Amino acid sequence: GAVVSQHPSWVICKSGTSVKIECRSLDFQATTMFWYRQFPKQSLMLMATSNEGSKATYEQGVEKDKFLINHASLTLSTLTVTSAHPEDSSFYICSAPASGRAYEQYFGPGTRLTVT
């Protein structure tokens, strides 16, 4: 079946640095990808919708200048956390609508970000 991968699976960075997280659809094309954030013991909250070839759409309360999203190809979306702070530590998960079954989403395995 279709797979969505994320890289890295976990990352530790120092406060003030930037971190890039990649989300790839491995055997299908995705014009749209979604980025979610999950804090410990909490649910997934949508951060933004990544659109291939155009600007991302951010949810209310999500800083677009801090969470930069680039969807440069039909198989890759990147999320860059700029000037990371400890409160940005979270589990970041991407998803993409399944090709041919758009009501279904394929979720990536997630990226654990820890900012020290």
Add this chain to the structure above:
Amino acid sequence: AQSVTQLGSHVSVSEGALVLLRCNYSSSVPPYLFWYVQYPNQGLQLLLKYTTGATLVKGINGFEAEFKKSETSFHLTKPSAHMSDAAEYFCAVSDQPGNQFYFGTGTSLTVIP
């Protein structure tokens, strides 16, 4: 707007007992409904989904769920709990193909030996 409510953030059952995880949704259009399981530090694994057709859907690992429109519910059940079922379970709803998912707050299932 869509929303999902999962009653009970923590559920404990004995091994071999019935598992019942509750999910109620709010949707202005016919919903697409999903249950996912998440093990610690891992991504989401699809258990089952309802899109159209039969309201009782069967998923992996012996789980099933029934879509009840009149009750706006999509409760997850399993007749006999196994130790390996201990995990976090999320109910999710989508209103249109390709749209974002709205997740419930999750239910942590503990299985007591």
